[in-house]
Amino acid sequence: MSRSGRKWDHIRYALETGQKRLTAFDDIQFIHQSLPNINVSDVSIHQKIGELSLSSPIFINAMTGGGGEKTYSLNKQLAMVARDAGLAIAVGSQMSALKDKSERYTYEVVRKENPSGILIANLGSEATPDLAKAAIEMIEANALQIHLNVIQELAMPEGDREFSGALRRIEKIVKEVNVPVIVKEVGFGMCKETVETLSSVGVSVVDVGGFGGTNFAEIENKRSDESKAFFNQWGIPTAISISEASHASMPLTIIGSGGFSSSIDIAKGIALGASAVGFAGYFLKILVEEGVDSLQEEISSLHHGLKIIMTALGAKSILDLQGAPLMISGQMHHWLTQRGIDTKTYSQRTIK
Numbered sequence: 437m438s439r440s441g442r443k444w445d446h447i448r449y450a451l452e453t454g455q456k457r458l459t460a461f462d463d464i465q466f467i468h469q470s471l472p473n474i475n476v477s478d479v480s481i482h483q484k485i486g487e488l489s490l491s492s493p494i495f496i497n498a499m500t501g502g503g504g505e506k507t508y509s510l511n512k513q514l515a516m517v518a519r520d521a522g523l524a525i526a527v528g529s530q531m532s533a534l535k536d537k538s539e540r541y542t543y544e545v546v547r548k549e550n551p552s553g554i555l556i557a558n559l560g561s562e563a564t565p566d567l568a569k570a571a572i573e574m575i576e577a578n579a580l581q582i583h584l585n586v587i588q589e590l591a592m593p594e595g596d597r598e599f600s601g602a603l604r605r606i607e608k609i610v611k612e613v614n615v616p617v618i619v620k621e622v623g624f625g626m627c628k629e630t631v632e633t634l635s636s637v638g639v640s641v642v643d644v645g646g647f648g649g650t651n652f653a654e655i656e657n658k659r660s661d662e663s664k665a666f667f668n669q670w671g672i673p674t675a676i677s678i679s680e681a682s683h684a685s686m687p688l689t690i691i692g693s694g695g696f697s698s699s700i701d702i703a704k705g706i707a708l709g710a711s712a713v714g715f716a717g718y719f720l721k722i723l724v725e726e727g728v729d730s731l732q733e734e735i736s737s738l739h740h741g742l743k744i745i746m747t748a749l750g751a752k753s754i755l756d757l758q759g760a761p762l763m764i765s766g767q768m769h770h771w772l773t774q775r776g777i778d779t780k781t782y783s784q785r786t787i788k
Contacts, residue, residue, distance in 0.1 A: 459648030459695040460673035463768035464704045467761040467783065472750030479743045483754045485712050486616040486641045486689050488524065488554055488579060493706060493754055494738060495524035497643075497693050497714030498558045498581060498620070501543045502532030508542040510720070513728050515549035517719075521735045526556035526581055526714070530571040531563070540574060547575045554578045556618065560585065561602040565612040572615055579615050581643070582606055585622040587671070591656035591664045607637035621645030623652050623694055625672025628680040628775075635686040642688060643714060644681050646674025648695035650717040675708060676771050682709025683777050699741025703749075707760045708782075750787050759787045 483493045496518050500507040511527065518525035527546055533539040547555055557577035559568060561584055572580055584602070589595035610617045619634050620643035631642055653667035672680065674694035681690045692705035693714035705713050722731045751757040762782040764772065772779050 458673060459646065459701070460675035460766075460768045460771075461695075461701050461704050463764060463766035464675060464708070465763045465765070466703070466707070466745075466749060467763060469748065469750050472748060474747055474750055474752055476743055476747045478752050479746045480753055481739065481742060481746075483712055485524075485618075485691065486579075488616065490524055490554065490712065491522040492739060493710075493712040493742075494702065494735065495554075495556075495712060495714055496526065496719060497716040498526040498528050498556070498583065499716050499720055501528040501530065502536075502539045503542065504539070508545055510723070511542055512545045512549055513723055514719075515546040515553075517723070517728060517731050517735070519550040519553050520732060522553075523735070524554035524556060524578075525550065527558050527575060529558050529560055529583065530574060531559060531567075533574065534559075534567055534570055543575055556581050557615075558583060561599075561606060562596070563609065564605065565609050568609045568613050572613060577615060579618055579641075580609070580613060581618045581620045582609065583620045583622050583645075585652065587624050587667050588622055588652040588656055591653045591660070591667050593656070593660045593662070595656070603633065603637060606634070606639065610638040616641060618643055618691065620691075620693075621677075623647060623650055624670060625674065625677035625694070626681055627672060627677070628684045631681045631684040631688070632686055635684065635688050640688050641691065642681060643691035643693050644672075644674065644677040644710075646677040646692070646694035647671030648674045649693065673768070675704065676768050678705055678708040678710050679768075679772055679777060680775065699738050699745055702738065702742050703745045703757060703760075704762075706754060706757045707762055709758060711754065711758075756787045759785055761785050761787075 481492055483490050496514055500510050527543050533543055555575050555577045556579045557571040558581040559571050561582055618641040619639050622645050625646040626644045657663040678692045690710045691712050692710035696713050696715055697718045702713050722734055746757055749760045764779040769779055
């Protein structure tokens with residue numbers, strides 16, 4: 437199958453499989469504050485991801501491109517939504533356009549429709565610094581995502597089977613490109629050891645891409661005659677992965693993604709340590725089934741809901757929200773305890 441055909445398969449099956457609410461956010465509860473002592477008008481959701489200043493902690497995460505007219509249309513619409521809502525937006529892997537110049541327009545449309553917005557380029561860990569620079573140039577990107585997708589590749593019939601040298605390539609890219617580099621998982625989460633290893637080679641921003649959102653193992657198994665069903669439940673749930681990353685020994689900026697679908701999910705992700713959250717499959721489904729206007733309305737609703745939640749907690753800023761007290765129970769409490777992470781640190785803190 438052609439690369440462009442595979443791209444459309446991924447979108448089609450992502451919409452079909454959906455999200456199964458396995459993120460572990462249901463194991464988290466905010467501790468109620470009867471005297472928050474702020475007004476809704478006091479709340480600001482402006483935020484920074486590394487060197488990037490954002491008007492919202494929400495951004496449109498990598499989804500599509502390189503699949504001809506269908507992905508061109510989706511990227512055009514997503515870019516319009518990002519522009520009008522003031523969100524950063526990441527494109528899908530640009531390797532197809534680097535190998536086939538006829539696919540460039542499916543990515544370039546994002547900058548054309550969003551000329552002054554924050555755009556994030558995207559390549560896999562097989563990329564070289566020269567390819568990374570070409571991907572950045574293609575869409576005049578403000579940052580670059582390097583995605584890690586070992587489980588997807590292993591489940592993919594035509595996927596890679598060799599993964600050695602990825603860390604060294606990432607290190608070279610970080611040193612040679614002139615924009616921030618974000619290393620992102622694609623739905624299986626990051627443990628704190630992985631985050632520490634990435635930090636040791638100069639990576640300053642990670643997107644944990646946790647389990648519970650679009651399941652690329654399940655998608656690839658639907659495309660394969662030899663299903664590797666043991667990967668369908670593989671990964672670290674998003675909420676747990678954010679906590680793991682936030683307890684890495686070397687501090688860095690954390691992006692949460694993987695199954696976010698509500699304002700309360702966003703608030704919980706930030707309270708666990710994320711500085712921003714990425715939406716992909718949830719936004720894609722609304723766009724395809726209901727259109728641009730409905731997606732814009734949903735983003736506005738998410739922003740409003742987040743501000744309301746922050747008001748209830750007494751959090752005037754995203755930094756304040758990162759200090760809100762939480763109770764953690766269930767699977768997440770068990771996992772973190774086994775991993776040596778003391779959940780009492782969440783329950784006994786206060787917003788200063």
